[in-house]
Amino acid sequence: MIHDERSPAIEMRGIGKRFGATAANADVDFVARFGEVHALVGENGAGKSTLMSILAGLYRPDAGTLAIGGRPVRLRSPREAIGLGVGMVYQHFMLVEPFTVAENVLLGQERAGPWLETGAVERELRELGERYGLAVDPRAPVWTLSVGEQQRVEILRLLHRGAKILILDEPTAVLTPQEAAGLVRTLRGLAADGFCIVFISHKLDEVLAVADRVTVLRRGRVVGSVAAAESDRRSLARLMVGRELASLVERPAEEPHEAVATGEPVLELAGLRAEGDAGRPALAGIDLAVRAGETVGVAGVAGNGQRELAETITGLRRASGGRVRIGGADATNRSPGEIARAGVAHVPEDRLADGLIGGMDLAGNAILRRYRRPPLARGPFVVARAVAAFADRLLKEHGVAAPGRRTRLGTLSGGNQQKLLLGRELAGEPRLIVAVHPTRGVDVGATEAIHALLRAQRERGAATLLISEDLDELLALADRIAVLFEGRVMGIVPAAGADPERLGLLMAGVDGGGVAPVRRVAVAGG
Numbered sequence: 195m196i197h198d199e200r201s202p203a204i205e206m207r208g209i210g211k212r213f214g215a216t217a218a219n220a221d222v223d224f225v226a227r228f229g230e231v232h233a234l235v236g237e238n239g240a241g242k243s244t245l246m247s248i249l250a251g252l253y254r255p256d257a258g259t260l261a262i263g264g265r266p267v268r269l270r271s272p273r274e275a276i277g278l279g280v281g282m283v284y285q286h287f288m289l290v291e292p293f294t295v296a297e298n299v300l301l302g303q304e305r306a307g308p309w310l311e312t313g314a315v316e317r318e319l320r321e322l323g324e325r326y327g328l329a330v331d332p333r334a335p336v337w338t339l340s341v342g343e344q345q346r347v348e349i350l351r352l353l354h355r356g357a358k359i360l361i362l363d364e365p366t367a368v369l370t371p372q373e374a375a376g377l378v379r380t381l382r383g384l385a386a387d388g389f390c391i392v393f394i395s396h397k398l399d400e401v402l403a404v405a406d407r408v409t410v411l412r413r414g415r416v417v418g419s420v421a422a423a424e425s426d427r428r429s430l431a432r433l434m435v436g437r438e439l440a441s442l443v444e445r446p447a448e449e450p451h452e453a454v455a456t457g458e459p460v461l462e463l464a465g466l467r468a469e470g471d472a473g474r475p476a477l478a479g480i481d482l483a484v485r486a487g488e489t490v491g492v493a494g495v496a497g498n499g500q501r502e503l504a505e506t507i508t509g510l511r512r513a514s515g516g517r518v519r520i521g522g523a524d525a526t527n528r529s530p531g532e533i534a535r536a537g538v539a540h541v542p543e544d545r546l547a548d549g550l551i552g553g554m555d556l557a558g559n560a561i562l563r564r565y566r567r568p569p570l571a572r573g574p575f576v577v578a579r580a581v582a583a584f585a586d587r588l589l590k591e592h593g594v595a596a597p598g599r600r601t602r603l604g605t606l607s608g609g610n611q612q613k614l615l616l617g618r619e620l621a622g623e624p625r626l627i628v629a630v631h632p633t634r635g636v637d638v639g640a641t642e643a644i645h646a647l648l649r650a651q652r653e654r655g656a657a658t659l660l661i662s663e664d665l666d667e668l669l670a671l672a673d674r675i676a677v678l679f680e681g682r683v684m685g686i687v688p689a690a691g692a693d694p695e696r697l698g699l700l701m702a703g704v705d706g707g708g709v710a711p712v713r714r715v716a717v718a719g720g
């Protein structure tokens with residue numbers, strides 16, 4: 195490798211960055227070396243993405259200095275940053291779907307056009323892929339790739355451009371546990387070859403497994419930088435939030451809850467079929483019921499129909515066969531508005547595509563679902579004061595860190611957007627909640643709060659369909675877990691005492707044999 199191992203790759207000193215009244219970064223010192231994986235952690239809104247966007251040339255700091263590979267620099271664009279060997283993988287990928295992997299890698303590079311050099315690039319990509327465990331077919335069009343594969347393309351593209359410092363902003367939030375483990379191996383391999391990796395994540399176990407050092411931000415400031423080997427979940431969480439977190443003290447503290455007597459079926463799916471985006475069958479006949487007061491978890495490796503299941507129930511995708519019943523009434527192929535009015539809350543997988551409007555302010559986003567109803571509306575008029583009060587209460591109750599209800603949603607950190615969305619969806623006392631990855635990108639404290647919210651909804655009697663890739667989350671919240679594989683329910687098991695290994699087999703499409711759809715027996719008691 196070109197660089198001396200252990201020499202400073204990144205030296206940020208006294209970095210300050212304000213957005214209006216918000217100090218996103220204040221007097222931040224951040225130093226990372228070649229040959230190490232350096233994790234950056236902190237609560238939602240702590241300033242992680244801002245700091246790394248400065249390093250990647252996207253934002254200019256208001257104060258402080260920056261050196262890369264020992265040389266002081268002043269970055270004016272991401273292009274300059276990449277020229278100096280700094281590349282960032284954002285959460286929203288920037289790939290061109292109809293183009294192949296190799297064409298995407300060539301795009302924007304100053305070499306000749308793709309038609310001339312794809313052969314050479316394909317070879318280089320295969321080599322890089324083999325070396326770092328980033329296998330992906332260079333000739334595959336990007337739209338045919340899974341999210342995990344697209345992320346590999348993003349990393350390959352930066353490596354191909356000569357990046358020596360790689361920044362990954364919550365890369366595992368969109369990955370299955372298996373893919374996340376693969377990425378961890380890749381990053382360790384890159385560090386061993388002398389790269390400097392900056393890794394942002396809310397999953398502290400993962401941080402401790404991959405990182406050499408961990409720097410903790412709180413409210414825009416560095417509150418500690420520690421060797422991963424000398425740290426643990428608890429001490430990191432305490433640094434992040436400045437207090438002890440109940441759920442981290444002993445694990446698993448989220449004991450399976452008592453069964454409550456479940457009521458009438460609220461959601462009933464019978465032979466439900468739907469097609470995926472590529473026109474392939476995504477749901478191949480789903481039979482499933484969720485009762486009042488019951489949480490049914492849906493487990494599975496991403497891409498086995500989870501997204502389509504949520505979309506078909508909530509009116510965002512057409513059912514091509516079978517039926518959806520909500521509260522006993524037929525709701526097949528109704529519009530999203532009609533489904534919402536039937537008392538269905540939806541926490542979508544992609545909050546900025548299906549749930550929130552980035553260009554609108556927080557108050558507008560808070561009332562998106564209910565602006566036509568009293569008390570927010572009187573006849574055709576929206577009552578401004580009621581809206582303001584409703585929005586303020588939502589922000590406060592759900593701990594959304596933001597200057598105020600007039601703030602543009604797009605300027606909120608990812609986790610704070612999610613908190614707002616959840617607060618809004620659960621505010622209407624829904625009878626059915628369809629929640630897809632509700633804690634994705636959310637910090638440990640807020641995850642705890644969201645779990646508490648979902649538990650309270652269950653106790654209130656809401657039926658919940660909880661789609662998650664986090665088995666711990668499913669085991670903590672669900673009464674029963676349905677495993678999806680290739681658009682079918684492979685099996686349904688009670689969450690209490692569920693064997694993760696058995697779930698893993700079902701997720702891989704192996705029928706455990708004689709797994710009857712058992713409903714949890716209600717147990718009375720204290």
Ligand SMILES: Nc1ncnc2c1ncn2[C@@H]1O[C@H](COP(=O)(O)OP(=O)(O)OP(=O)(O)O)[C@@H](O)[C@H]1O
Pocket residue numbers: 213214216217218236237238239240241242243244245595596604605606607608609610635637
């Ligand atoms: N473009 C912007 N305009 C206004 N405010 C912004 C902008 N970008 C970030 N902020 C604010 O700066 C603060 C830090 O945000 P940042 O996105 O860096 O946090 P984060 O640590 O990455 O959080 P998360 O874990 O939720 O992703 C937040 O209060 C956020 O609302």
Ligand SMILES: [Mg+2]
Pocket residue numbers: 242243244363607608
């Ligand atoms: Mg962020």
